Amino acid sequence: EIVLTQYPATLSLSPGESATLSCRASHSVSRSLAWYQQKPGQAPRFLIFDASNRATGTPARFSGSGSGTDFTLTISSLEPEDFAVYYCQHRSSWPPTFGGGTKVEIK
Amino acid sequence: QVQLVESGGGVVQPGMSLRLSCAASGFTFSSYGMHWARQAPGKGLEWVALIWYDGSNTYYADSVKGRFTISRDNSKSTLDLQMNSLRVEDTAVYYCARDLGAAAAHPGWFDPWGQGTLVTVSS
Numbered sequence: 001e002i003v004l005t006q007y008p009a010t011l012s013l014s015p016g017e018s019a020t021l022s023c024r025a026s027h028s029v030s031r032s033l034a035w036y037q038q039k040p041g042q043a044p045r046f047l048i049f050d051a052s053n054r055a056t057g058t059p060a061r062f063s064g065s066g067s068g069t070d071f072t073l074t075i076s077s078l079e080p081e082d083f084a085v086y087y088c089q090h091r092s093s094w095p096p097t098f099g100g101g102t103k104v105e106i107k
Numbered sequence: 108q109v110q111l112v113e114s115g116g117g118v119v120q121p122g123m124s125l126r127l128s129c130a131a132s133g134f135t136f137s138s139y140g141m142h143w144a145r146q147a148p149g150k151g152l153e154w155v156a157l158i159w160y161d162g163s164n165t166y167y168a169d170s171v172k173g174r175f176t177i178s179r180d181n182s183k184s185t186l187d188l189q190m191n192s193l194r195v196e197d198t199a200v201y202y203c204a205r206d207l208g209a210a211a212a213h214p215g216w217f218d219p220w221g222q223g224t225l226v227t228v229s230s
């Protein structure tokens with residue numbers, strides 16, 4: 001099973017600042033990585049797939065990069081609605097696994 | 108629009124059974140694989156099971172294999188999860204999600220997700 005490690009666990013930032021979230025895989029997943037956003041009391045929302053492709057409806061301020069074992073989600077200028085928990089997920093092999101999440105909170 | 112609505116959650120004792128359902132609308136249900144995933148209180152996401160678009164293949168997390176059964180009724184656009192021999196550690200919000208891109212060699216993405224149904228296993 002591929003383990004995904006996300007860091008930092010918490011990111012404290014102000015609206016307008018840029019956020020950089022990391023996800024590291026225990027084995028190469030090529031570019032088979034996605035990012036999800038989850039707000040309190042809500043279901044996760046699909047943001048990015050294949051490491052860098054925005055899902056339908058994902059704002060352009062969200063961008064993904066990376067391949068192999070190291071991936072990054074960047075939010076270029078945080079909007080109030082972006083404060084949430086973000087999870088990465090791989091689909092390189094069975095079973096699909098999720099990272100432990102990074103909470104982006106208001107500083 | 109695409110909508111997934113879970114139901115069937117509740118409080119059960121360890122060792123008991125529960126059946127969850129997910130009603131799908133807004134898309135051609137019979138053309139997509141479907142997942143169940145869960146999230147323990149205050150914890151991260153865990154994939155539970157996947158069923159192919161036609162029900163011909165199923166996949167399970169090791170943590171539920173042999174206890175949970177995923178099934179679907181394409182004529183009713185519904186997805187089910189039969190959970191037997193429930194354990195305290197199965198306590199979680201259970202989500203159904205549409206699969207994007209799964210194949211025999213690899214799973215897919217999860218989009219969209221339902222709002223979830225809470226299962227509490229406690230004596």
